[in-house]
Amino acid sequence: MYALKELVRTIACPTDPDTTFTKLRSGLRKLEVEVEYENRGAGKVVARCISLFLNFVLWRCYSDKLIFELKSADGVRTNVNVYAIPNLIRIKVGEGEKLTDLDDLVARLEGEIR
Numbered sequence: 161m162y163a164l165k166e167l168v169r170t171i172a173c174p175t176d177p178d179t180t181f182t183k184l185r186s187g188l189r190k191l192e193v194e195v196e197y198e199n200r201g202a203g204k205v206v207a208r209c210i211s212l213f214l215n216f217v218l219w220r221c222y223s224d225k226l227i228f229e230l231k232s233a234d235g236v237r238t239n240v241n242v243y244a245i246p247n248l249i250r251i252k253v254g255e256g257e258k259l260t261d262l263d264d265l266v267a268r269l270e271g272e273i274r
Contacts, residue, residue, distance in 0.1 A: 165227060165243040166213065168262060171270045173238045177203055177230050180238040180273060184228060187272030191265065196225065203230030210253055211262040213244045222250040223262070240273065242266055 173180045181200050188195055188207055197206040205228040214221035223244035231239050244262065253259045 162227070162245050164246050164248075166223075166246060168213065168226075168242045168244050169266050169270075171240040171242065171266075171273065172233070173240060173273055174236075175238060176236060177232050177238045180230055180240065181205075183273040184230070184240065184269070187269045190272060191268060193226075193260075193265070204228070209260040209265070210250075210257055211244065211260045211265070213246070213262050220251075221246050221248070222253070223247060224250065242269075 175183070178200070181203060184205060185195070185198065188205070194208045195205060196208050198204070207226045207228070208224065209226060211223045211226070212220055213223050224247045225245040227243040227245060229241045229243070231241065233239050
């Protein structure tokens with residue numbers, strides 16, 4: 161679906177995929193992250209938030225979306241892969257837009273779903 165996606169982090173959860181999906185949705189709602197698309201059967205959530213995930217000296221790469229993919233580790237545990245979708249044409253954050261600290265968001269979300 162997306163040509164480019166960069167793995168940000170993998171979160172290991174001690175619960176089954178269905179319970180993890182419910183906790184993920186609840187955590188995103190609590191952290192006020194807008195969900196653009198979700199599919200419980202496929203274990204996929206696409207969230208809209210602007211984040212800076214690569215920062216080189218003269219070039220910054222922003223992401224407009226995050227993808228959360230749930231994969232069953234062994235039927236009892238679940239791995240949640242968090243991907244950032246780079247927007248190669250975005251050069252700055254506009255007025256009225258909120259820049260999300262990606263590391264902080266993922267860490268807080270990890271606390272919510274574990």
